[in-house]
Amino acid sequence: MVLCWIALPIFAILGIFSARYRRLTRDSFECLFKTMTFRKCQTGLDDKFKSDITATVMKFSPRTAGFVYKNYKLLSWIFLILLVWSTYYTSIGVYNYIQYGNCNGPDSTGFCIFDPLGENSQISTCSTEDLGINSTSLNHPQVESNDPIIGNLNAELTIIEFGCYTCPYTKKAEPVIKEVLDYYKGRVNLQFKDFPLQNHNLSYETTLAANCANEQDKYEKYHNELFKNQEVLTEQMLYNLANSLKLDVVKFTSCITNETYKDEIESDREQGISALVPGTPTFFINGNKIVGPKPFKTFKTIIDGELK
């Protein structure tokens, strides 16, 4: 009876393609129906399953085959429970993959069979422990006027990103964010909040430099250059980039030297900690949190829902 439960949907699907399986589907249904109504299954399907399984096992180990034969009912029930359990989790996994690009949910880095390399689920190596986060409250960050905006200033929806210029994962998310902004043609913009990582070299300095560039209305270009040159950044390069973007280098240097935006950076970081940012990049789209460089469709699913 138990295997008829399992066989019914399988044969039903195969029956779409072959008449042979349509007959087996009818047999499975009849077997199931009769058993549930306390009558004997007459189709012989259950007998065939039991015999086939025993015979197959017998080829390798007669002793195991005997065990399977004698405990067939119990094993069938265990198998059914496992099937239901795995089907439940597979369904959730598939839903998560479609919704977030990761089988295990939006914030997970666990293994996903649909994404074996884990490209969709990688997040910054920086963990909350590294950050000294022990907050248990979750305060969603707000759009602030003192943080730079990339994209249309009057957009309907703002993606808030906690990022770090020296974080390779934040860099990896950059093209996706560009794609998102292009796709929604001004309906969505991005606010980049500073989240420098303590154990990354030049993390604070690059954040400071980007804020100083913002002072001279060259934020987006400087932001892009920082990511473009991420792997080869030096302290001197921060000034060279300012120069190449025709910034007032004296003003820029003074801004860096005086750490003009130290409090602003600290404020952003506090917001991130308060919002339980586990690493960079972490995105907030209204109440939705996305951790790591997720694919375009993850953003699209959430944004479409928010723009409705």
Add this chain to the structure above:
Amino acid sequence: MIFFTPEKARKDFPILQKGIIYFDNACMSLKPIQVINKINEYYNEYPACLGRSNHQLARRLKEEIETAREIIRKFINAKDSSEIIITRNTTEGINLIANSLGLKEGNEIIITDKEHNSNLIPWLKLKKAGIKLKICESNRDNTFNIENLKKLISQNTKLVSIVHVSNLDGVQNPIDEIIKLSHAHKIPVLIDAAQSIPHREIDVRKLDVDFLAFSGHKMLGPTGTGILYGKKEHLEKMEQFLVGGETVIDSTYESYIPEELPAKFEAGLQDYTGIIGLGEACKYLESIGMKNIQNQETKLNQIITEGLKNEHNIQIIGPIEPEKRSGIFSFNIKGMEAHHISLILDKTKKIMTRSGAHCVHSWFNKHNLKGSVRASLYFYNTEEEAKIFVEEVKKIARMIL
């Protein structure tokens, strides 16, 4: 065949080239190429009507059918070919007797407790008409008990209808003794020879049997063919069973004149390919030699019985001695269902057996058994196959211990 070997005979059976071990011969025998070719011959060379048309194809068919009937007559040594009635199977033959013998209320029929449904149900059906069915109980080892038969015979007994070789366990009933006893009381005897005629020589005149019914499909012949032999004096007196086309000489709106034997009992257009195929099957069996067939089956059953009789959880149905069970080895394994054993044998070694009640539900119900696995052998089975079967059944039986 003077120098018979199963290996030589196997070459005539195309299906055996597929690597199967066919041990379901009591249900259906395989067909040699000679029979298959003979069937095709009808469709290729004379696909006509018999007894209706008079063109050359119809005349050729008439010759072939007459030849086939004559071969079958010789095969059982009947006196006259008009005593050979072509039926669809043994069941139809027995039904013909049950419905044409002119039985009346109060008449009694004796059968054994091991009859196939084909020799039980036709008589049970007559209960409504007041005909009484008496069951002759077998001995504890499933062999026939002649004393029980003696006790059952009365002046109301109109027929003793007995299976020759049981399809359940292969036990052969002493039909010569049964016939003599019945005839001493002037009671005719009908023998169900479905399981005996494919495996041993039967001489109806020597036996002095009144009626003998058998099927073609168990003796290398086509499916849907059977023969009812009857002594002419009985058949002539009997009422027609199925009537219609070919069963009358003439008819008006008020009456009809029945045909002579055998057409009297052969209503409608017959299975011509079946009849000529059955004739060819009889020829083939004669060429193999019935003694060779019997010897080969006994030898194989000895191998199987010796190999399995000491397995603790194997229960053999019928007597333990293989020579008493013809070519049949019917068994159960304690703790397993017969269907499962049969399916496992098929799956692991392509051994084809039958499982279930083998149409002898009454016996299994009486003994409170669900069924059994039946390996039924034939001359084309080999010793090697028997050994493989033994090893596989042993393996199954031991795995469950």
